């Protein structure tokens with residue numbers, strides 16, 4: 291039901307942009323990019339749509355078995371792992387003592403956006419060993435244009451929520467219409483009218499009747515899951531909303547979850563405070579896109595975000611997964627910095643004392659959830675890849691290296707692509723792995739020392755990563 295693979299899709303004609311000034315300019319811009327991408331699929335960027343037909347033997351590697359590293363020989367046949375030597379000729383790959391781990395996941399990021407940046411973003415993820423990406427809010431039309439470019443063996447695999455559900459004036463309406471429209475989209479696609487994003491990257495829902503009426507719109511473009519926004523649900527809702535962040539009427543959550551589940555779609559909730567967390571869990575969502583404490587806008591927020599033992603127990607009992615996003619707060623204007631080098635957020639209103647308290651309550655919540663048995667997923671929201679998030683969590687000293695590695699290479703990929711044979715090495719599992727120079731259980735920094743990458747039996751150490759410097763230079767942090 292999720293993680294549909296490499297199926298080709300019709301590029302979103304249905305969502306042609308009549309209100310967009312300069313539509314022709316946009317089409318002119320996009321057409322060559324798409325052609326280049328399509329050409330790239332067969333050429334230097336190298337993207338066979340199928341797993342490698344060649345069989346390989348991987349010798350002399352030390353393979354992660356969930357606890358430690360063991361010497362083993364694995365074969366890749368039709369992109370899958372086996373320990374049975376195939377009858378057909380094999381190409382031998384000597385892993386010469388490297389430490390082999392499953393590829394990493396990114397459970398929350400919006401940077402995979404459209405034809406103009408898909409190649410650079412995908413290359414950056416591959417370079418950092420992050421093969422599986424979940425985008426919990428995106429412009430539907432653009433995702434439909436790139437969906438068949440990703441989800442092939444030589445690129446990352448990604449799933450998309452498309453337009454998230456929020457209340458009138460709720461997050462992320464202003465973010466799209468007032469901020470990203472100008473700073474992110476107009477430079478890429480040309481002029482965009484204010485309001486163009488409604489029903490493309492967010493849908494406003496105030497009542498159950500409106501939910502019914504807009505459901506076909508919400509599920510158009512076949513989202514892989516549904517995203518909802520809760521923000522400060524502890525404050526009384528006012529229409530129109532006064533200042534301050536708001537989201538859906540939390541009373542709508544159970545109805546949304548019921549409709550989504552009936553359609554075979556999981557629900558991921560944006561949350562900011564402990565009240566949001568409680569409404570989401572009680573409403574039956576499957577995943578929280580943040581840990582309360584990720585965004586602290588002042589000292590009064592600190593106690594609003596603190597979770598209780600009961601919160602953690604209930605989340606564990608209902609098997610709700612929680613995405614870490616410890617680096618996300620740094621990128622928010624006015625947020626208290628979560629740590630010393632949070633240079634984005636250190637400016638503005640974030641007073642030093644609230645920054646310290648913010649870090650404290652965030653790490654308290656993470657420890658509490660982990661102790662209660664809640665599945666944590668590694669997701670950065672605002673970093674270039676989840677590498678920054680994993681390294682930041684490591685610096686917070688919350689978990690031992692084994693625990694953190696398992697969250698990143700086992701739990702996160704398995705949650706993004708539930709039901710897929712990824713996240714460990716076993717008979718019939720996908721032949722996707724990273725070979726590291728050193729043992730990440732002894733020195734976590736070794737996760738950056740990637741010497742070889744294979745995805746579904748295809749080596750990724752070739753052409754598509756050579757120009758990684760180009761892709762890094764062409765991308766600026768968002």
Ligand SMILES: [Zn+2]
Nearest residue numbers: 398399400671
């Ligand atoms: Zn986000």
